Amino acid sequence: MTKVIKFGVIGCGLMGREFASAAARWLHLENPKVRPEIVAVCDTNVALMDWFSSNIASVAQQTTNYKELLENDEIDAIYCALPHVLHDQIYPEILEAGKHLLGEKPFGIDRTANSRIQAAIDAHPELFVRCSSEMPFYPGAQKVIDLVRDGDMGEIIEVEAAFLHSSDLNPDKAINWKRMVDVNGAYGSMGDLGMHVLHVPLRLGWKPTRVSAALVNRFRTRPDGKGNIVPCETWDNATITGHVEDAGGGFPLVMKTWRIAPGESNTWSLRVLGTKKSAYFTTKNPRQWQWMSYDGGKQVWQVEDLGFDTLFPTITGNIFEFGFPDALQQMWASFLDEMSGGDANGFHCVTPDEAADHHAILTAAQKAGSEHCVVEVDYGAPHEAF
Numbered sequence: 001m002t003k004v005i006k007f008g009v010i011g012c013g014l015m016g017r018e019f020a021s022a023a024a025r026w027l028h029l030e031n032p033k034v035r036p037e038i039v040a041v042c043d044t045n046v047a048l049m050d051w052f053s054s055n056i057a058s059v060a061q062q063t064t065n066y067k068e069l070l071e072n073d074e075i076d077a078i079y080c081a082l083p084h085v086l087h088d089q090i091y092p093e094i095l096e097a098g099k100h101l102l103g104e105k106p107f108g109i110d111r112t113a114n115s116r117i118q119a120a121i122d123a124h125p126e127l128f129v130r131c132s133s134e135m136p137f138y139p140g141a142q143k144v145i146d147l148v149r150d151g152d153m154g155e156i157i158e159v160e161a162a163f164l165h166s167s168d169l170n171p172d173k174a175i176n177w178k179r180m181v182d183v184n185g186a187y188g189s190m191g192d193l194g195m196h197v198l199h200v201p202l203r204l205g206w207k208p209t210r211v212s213a214a215l216v217n218r219f220r221t222r223p224d225g226k227g228n229i230v231p232c233e234t235w236d237n238a239t240i241t242g243h244v245e246d247a248g249g250g251f252p253l254v255m256k257t258w259r260i261a262p263g264e265s266n267t268w269s270l271r272v273l274g275t276k277k278s279a280y281f282t283t284k285n286p287r288q289w290q291w292m293s294y295d296g297g298k299q300v301w302q303v304e305d306l307g308f309d310t311l312f313p314t315i316t317g318n319i320f321e322f323g324f325p326d327a328l329q330q331m332w333a334s335f336l337d338e339m340s341g342g343d344a345n346g347f348h349c350v351t352p353d354e355a356a357d358h359h360a361i362l363t364a365a366q367k368a369g370s371e372h373c374v375v376e377v378d379y380g381a382p383h384e385a386f
Contacts, residue, residue, distance in 0.1 A: 002032060003340060008040040008061075008069045008099070010090065011081035012048035015104060015132070016041070019079050020056055022329040029333055030313040034340045036077075036332065042069045066090060070097035077128075077339070080104065084191055085183045088113035092120035100128040102335050105195035106362070107131050107355040109185035114359045121352050128339040131350035133199040135163070135268040137330035139309045139322055140281035140289035141200070142347065144270050147279045147291060148204055154276030154294075156246065159206060160254040161197040162269045164261035168236060174225035178259075181233045188215070188235030190362045193257035198358040199350055200270055201244075201253055207357060208242025208253050210376050215369030218260055236260045240365045242377070266324070287321045311345045312337070 007023075009016045023036045040061035041052045049062040063069055070078075070093060077100035080090060087108045094101050108114030121129050135141065147153070168179070177183040178192055185191045201207075216237040224230045237258040244253050261267070269282035279291045280301075292301045307318040310326070312333040331349060338344040360379050368375040 003034040004037050005034060005100075005336060005339070006039045006074055006076045007036050008042065008072065008075040008078050009038055009052070009081070010042045010066050010069065010078060010094075011104075012041050012043035012045070012052055013081060015081040016043075016048075016079070017051065018325065018328050019081075019332065020052060021325060022332050024056065025325075025329065028314050028316070028329065030315060032312070032333065032336075033342065034336045036336060039074055040069050040072055042066045067093070070094060070099065075099060077101065081132075083177050083183050084109040084113075084185050088116040091117045095120045095124045095127055095129070098124075098127070100339060102130050102132060102332075102349070104132050105350070105355070106185075106187070106191045106359065107195075107352070108359065109191070110187070111359040111363045114356055118352060118356055129352055130335055130338075130348070131195060131352070131355045132331070133195050133350045134324075134327045134331040135196055135283065136200050136203075136270075136347070137311060137327040137334070138268075138281065138283060138286060139306045139311075140286065141268075141270055142311060143289045143291075143304075143306065144272060144279040144281050145200060145204070145347070147277060148272055152277060153272065153274030155248045155274060156244075156251045157273040157275065158252050158254065158271075159201060159244075159273070160256070160269070160271045161201060162254075162256035162258070162267070163193040163196045164256065164258045164264040164267045164269075165193075166261050166264045168219070168259040169262060171219045172223060175222040175230060175232055179222065179232050179234050184234055186234070187362050187366060188217070188238065189257040189259045190235065190238045190240070190365060192259070194255070194362050195350060195355065195358055196268060197255045197257060198361065199354070201255075202354045202357055203347075206244045206253055207379065208244050208361060208377055209250075210374050211240055211242040211361060211364045211368050212374045213241070213365040213369035214239045215366075216260075235369075238365065238369065240361070240369075242361065283324075286323060311347055 026035045053059045078094045081104045215235045218236045222232040240255040242253040271280045281289045308316040308320050334344040338348050364375040364377045
């Protein structure tokens with residue numbers, strides 16, 4: 001019999017609705033051991049909550065006060081999708097209420113905020129906590145990851161992970177919270193997109209010891225939607241170059257988080273170059289991955305169409321194409337499987353420790369880019385002070 005985990009959703013915007021869609025399509029998965037059921041929602045925008053109650057019969061509670069939702073004993077777990085500035089306030093309260101948590105990245109507006117969250121997690125070891133990051137669940141990304149894990153890449157030459165948007169290319173686009181330092185944080189695009197590019201490198205053990213960064217704030221003002229021009233102080237684009245130590249002297253890890261990338265919509269990519277094998281995947285070609293084997297002869301990239309070859313099996317025929325809603329559902333399947341005692345089919349969601357490491361890297365990159373220098377990454381545990 002399928003186990004049911006009852007969820008409350010705090011934040012009913014874009015990603016909250018995506019979770020609702022994934023939960024509504026749970027029959028898409030083949031013989032799942034566990035499934036989510038959304039029973040309560042919270043948002044300050046009543047219209048957003050009305051969408052949930054109109055479309056999801058299991059929603060029995062809607063409230064503009066998240067504390068009321070946390071008092072609901074029926075709820076087992078919370079999905080929290082709120083602006084970065086609220087993470088270190090609400091994530092600990094969720095844990096204090098005894099609820100399991102999948103929280104949106106970056107798990108705190110900055111490293112100090114993340115430390116407060118980490119301290120709350122340490123205080124509740126009985127609760128299951130993970131951070132959202134869905135893009136590595138694409139079949140092509142999993143192929144690259146598997147190739148690296150097989151251990152036959154030779155010496156690593158370079159790794160590049162990127163997440164590219166063109167969403168802020170228009171200078172007349174009204175400013176939103178992701179472009180406000182007091183809500184998004186000083187990381188700018190790094191805070192918004194950094195976990196996406198660091199999930200796989202951190203999972204594979206590629207932790208840079210030092211970083212440099214080119215940070216770009218191309219449009220320093222934007223309209224506020226009310227007839228005024230206001231400061232736009234966050235970084236539009238970040239290109240971070242880290243050095244990862246290994247037995248051969250190390251290699252560069254290049255991380256790109258760009259909100260101004262002409263021609264790009266929502267492109268995630270991962271490239272690993274080795275002396276024996278190389279691999280590449282991009283969501284621009286979601287059904288394909290590329291790899292190359294080199295043994296001293298010709299250097300020829302091979303391309304394979306994957307179709308619907310997923311981490312968690314589905315009813316969809318293999319010939320069909322995988323997309324973002326599918327990656328999101330695979331992430332949720334991984335979360336629920338691990339939460340219920342499974343092994344997440346070999347690839348779990350971002351752990352709190354990985355979220356803390358990503359803050360260490362972004363903090364160093366922020367300093368490196370602002371001061372035009374190379375900065376050592378401190379992977380210490382500042383939350384011990386809390």
